[in-house]
Amino acid sequence: MSKLHVRYVRKAIEDRFTDLIDMKDKAKVAEKDYVQAFLSRGLAALAVQIEHPCSDRIAATRIFDGDDDRGLDAIAVEVRSAQPRICLVQAKWSDNMKGGFGETEADRMFRGLNRMLDLQYSKFNSRFQQFVPEIEQAFEVGTPKITLVLALMRTAPLDQNTKEIIEEKLAELNQVEEMVDYKVLDLRDFHRAILGDAAAPRIDARVRLDGFVQESTPYKALYGTMTAADLADLYSEHRRGLFARNIRDNLDLTDVNIKIRNTLLEEPEHFWYFSNGITMLCETIKPVGKAVPGKVGDFQLTGASVVNGAQTVSAIHRAYTADPDTAQYGRVMVRLISLEDCPPEFGDHVTTNTNTQNPIEERDFKSLDKVQVQLRDDFALMLHLSYVIKRGEALPAPEHGCSMAEAAEALAATHSNAQLAALAKRDQNLAGLWEDQTYREIFGEAPNAFRVWRSVELLREVRNQLQILRDGLLWRADAAAFYGDLLVTHIVFRRLDTRFIEDPSYHWPRELVKVPDLVRDALAWSLAAIDEEYGKSSHIIAAVRNTERIERVVRAAMRGLDSDRTAPALGEDYQVAEVETRGRQVNAVTTLITNNRIADGTVLEFRAYSKPERREMAEWLAEEPRRSLATWSNGNGNKPLQWHADEGWYSPSGLTKEMRRLASGTVTSAQGTLRWFVPGEGSLDELALAVRLEEGLDVGSEPDGS
Incomplete structure (x- = not known):
């Protein structure tokens, strides 16, 4: 692929995400850096759409790239499926197809993931905070499947050292089972994504059905039995293109897939009875020669796609490749549905409904x-x-x-x-x-x-x-x-x-x-x-x-x-009360103002510190982004924060107390310097402690005023 394809992807990002992706944090950077940041965020939004189909507007809201993103740029959470899923995206744009992702980036990405797994949500920036309730819900439903997506504007594979680091860190996380995996989306994937259905390969194939039956009302369909050998050959020829319309592709690593494969290798004569079968949508279905219902028939398919049973097809191919002498005796029920005379959205309805029925479990x-x-x-x-x-x-x-x-x-x-x-x-x-x-x-x-x-x-x-x-x-x-x-x-x-x-x-x-x-x-x-x-x-x-x-x-x-x-x-x-007490030992505001540690006009972010705060304030903060922001001033005494929501001046603790009261009616004291952050640098508490340690000062003092 060439730079021409890069330009296609760039234009798609500009057309779809301009004015949707939040770029306020980049308002003062050089034009070139602004554009590169926008394109990287746009690439992350495209990756979100590839992994979790959604509108451009929703994809744009899933971006939290910026200071304190902890090596991650975007997130999508799915809790409605049988197993919750969390997708975390790291994106790298390059006009020259050299989107870099090396050992340093891999290390930062996994450190960010570890912080999330350890529930250290306040270590992430304010844009991330709105997703915390979704993440907590995913973990409360059950152990989610976490996919790390590297969205890279390149075609070259990752270098071997980087791959080894990723595999080592995945092995640490997956000691019990496959909880975390990763995938690379490159220029080819993004080019295909912006083309949409036009990029899906057109599969034309001839298949043989044994004992087939034909349905004609209200729409044309056939069903019968195919041999494992024929299905393995079909997959060998067309590979993943067979699953272009399937919601879940073939889920190669799932336990179900392994069980299907083992059944075919251990009990091939029972495979037809144990399998739920395969459903294929076709633009047209034409008989080849004379086809008598109840007998063997050959059919020419155009625009064929497996919309249900991708795991079965993939498992059959793997089993047949491993042991063709045994697997050849397997057979499977196949449904072929013609879309010739169907309403425009009928195929989508078939795909959705055949993939949302509850499977039989042990x-x-x-x-x-x-x-x-x-x-x-x-x-x-x-x-x-x-x-x-x-x-x-x-x-x-x-x-x-x-x-x-x-x-x-x-x-x-x-x-x-x-x-x-x-x-x-x-x-x-x-x-x-x-x-x-x-x-x-x-x-x-x-x-x-x-x-x-x-x-x-x-x-x-x-x-x-x-x-x-x-x-x-x-x-x-x-x-x-x-x-x-x-x-x-x-x-x-x-x-x-x-x-x-x-x-x-x-x-x-x-x-x-x-x-x-x-x-x-x-x-x-x-x-x-x-x-x-x-x-x-x-x-x-x-x-x-x-x-x-x-x-x-x-x-x-x-x-x-x-x-x-x-x-x-x-x-x-490990304890809120202990950290609150420790924070009150340092007059953070006085220390920071005296040492001019924070420049006038710096915008600070509020991040909920404890579980009760997240529970009570998350929705309220998400309703109005200005509630999470305040501007610092060194010349306003012990009330250095001007809250963006009402333009009033507050101490960190006073503002925190007022925010929680407005959000939930709860009136309680809290150490605000633990909750207000200078993006990319740390909390007010951390900055003040660092200043006093650098100067050898006593850390015992009064809390900031409220």
């Missing part, structure tokens, strides 16, 4: 197990509660029962084998718990309804207590309370008297009252164990999802609890 088969049926009956007869075993059934109110999935999660957390808690934490669908061996280990042959329900009650109470604690926690402590619910439940359960948990007359509430203190201590010992065993830069999420790590953490935490020692105090960086 847990659906377990709902047929006699063990679950018996539990449902026991809950009703012994406990007078509901036990829901089928997906789609209405869930009871918490006080009136639970689902089979919640029971499985609770039993995994309270099992003597801590590894089961890690398995349950890996996937929001609890996929690892429904495998036959694990399922039997959790439920047993005849589970006791009292034990099941009491385990559920314990898990709920632990989560409730952790949620309360999180309001006062920061960074790794907050992450440990968030990700570590099953780990803490496991430890708490082992500290309770559960000898008679299956006895109907056992006074279980007497044990539940111990939970708040145990949760606090178990969390403290667990975090201390993680920090000691794996270091303070290790990932909390890895410790609670890795079967080996969770066992080591549990052993260390239990030793601490059994020792009768006082639970280790959380570090001051």
Whole structure:
């Protein structure tokens, strides 16, 4: 490709995103730098659209490139799909097709990702803050799939050293399972994206259907059986072009794909029965020679595209490539739908609907197990509660029962084998718990309804207590309370008297009252164990999802609890109250003004510091961007901030207090110097401490005025 194609992409960015992408932070830079920044942000917006189809306006709002972007430029979050997905984009524009991304950029990108995983949201700029509620929702639904997208205006591949660094860092993050992956979008991808459907390859092919049946009303369609060999050949010839209209392409690395492939290699004669089949849209379908329904027929397809079953096609090709002698016996049901006489948007409706139907999962088969049926009956007869075993059934109110999935999660957390808690934490669908061996280990042959329900009650109470604690926690402590619910439940359960948990007359509430203190201590010992065993830069999420790590953490935490020692105090960086107190030891405003550390006219950003603030203020701040901005003045005494929302003058703490009151009605003091940031440099607290340390000054003083 040439610079001509670069110009095409540039024009598309200019046409689509001029006046949509926020460039106010670049108003004072040189014209050349302004243009390059705009084009890079436009490239990031295009990448967002490629990964998460949306309008130009929405794509433009997903950009947070600028000071304190932490090596990332844009984000898209999808929480409606079966597995939540977070897409993080780093973009590099180049007029000369040399969009650079090297070891330094890779290191910054992963440090930014690590900050996000450790819930250090205030380390990101104000543009990022509006996405925090979406990110938190994605993690609350389940462990999301995170894709790092390198949007590079180039055609050359990444250099080997950079690729090795990326792979090494991904390996660290994916010790348990594939949580994070990456992809490179280059000039070819962007050129294709701006061409839209016109860039999709036209696939013309001849296929053979065995035992085909024809539908003619209201639209023309055929269905029949194709051999694995024929489908493998079709994929070999056209590759990913076959999936041009498919929403999800072929998802090469998914567990489903692997299972499909293994079925074809191990039980090819059963493949037709186990597979959901394939749906293809075609511009036209013409018989080749005489085609008799119920017999074998050959058909010429024009404009063919697999819109459902991309995973099946890809898996068939891989299996056939690996072992053609075995895979050749596989067959699969194929539907061919002709768009000749269909309404203009009918093909899009087919694509959407065939990809949004709920697939059958392993847990659906377990709902047929006699063990679950018996539990449902026991809950009703012994406990007078509901036990829901089928997906789609209405869930009871918490006080009136639970689902089979919640029971499985609770039993995994309270099992003597801590590894089961890690398995349950890996996937929001609890996929690892429904495998036959694990399922039997959790439920047993005849589970006791009292034990099941009491385990559920314990898990709920632990989560409730952790949620309360999180309001006062920061960074790794907050992450440990968030990700570590099953780990803490496991430890708490082992500290309770559960000898008679299956006895109907056992006074279980007497044990539940111990939970708040145990949760606090178990969390403290667990975090201390993680920090000691794996270091303070290790990932909390890895410790609670890795079967080996969770066992080591549990052993260390239990030793601490059994020792009768006082639970280790959380570090001051981990607690809101401690950091607030530390911040008040420095008269930050006086220090900064006296030393002229911040230039007059500097625009500062507000960033919510704690979970309660994010919860109460996020929507309010997003409604009006000026609420997050204030201008600094060295000549206004202890009220150096002029708030953009009302032009009034405030101290940092006074303004923070007023903002929270306006946002939620909450009236509370807060150390404003921890929340107001000079973009690219740090918080007022950090800047003041740095000044005093440089000058060897005593850090003890009064807080800034309010």
